[in-house]
Amino acid sequence: MVPFIFYVHRDGETGSSLVTPLDEIGTLPKMMASGSLGDISTDKSIEKALY
Secondary structure (H helix, E strand, O other): OOOOOEEEEEOOOOOOEEEEEHHHOOOHHHHHHHOOHHHHHHOOHHHHHHO
């Protein structure tokens, strides 16, 4: 769907940087149906899907 695009975020417990390929997020198609990649990034939809 969106190959080679990564979401970089912090682990809440350790503070380590985590890198997640967007195509590994199972709910991404549903999120993309509700808005653009910029929209779902800024409203923290991606982050909520990861935790």
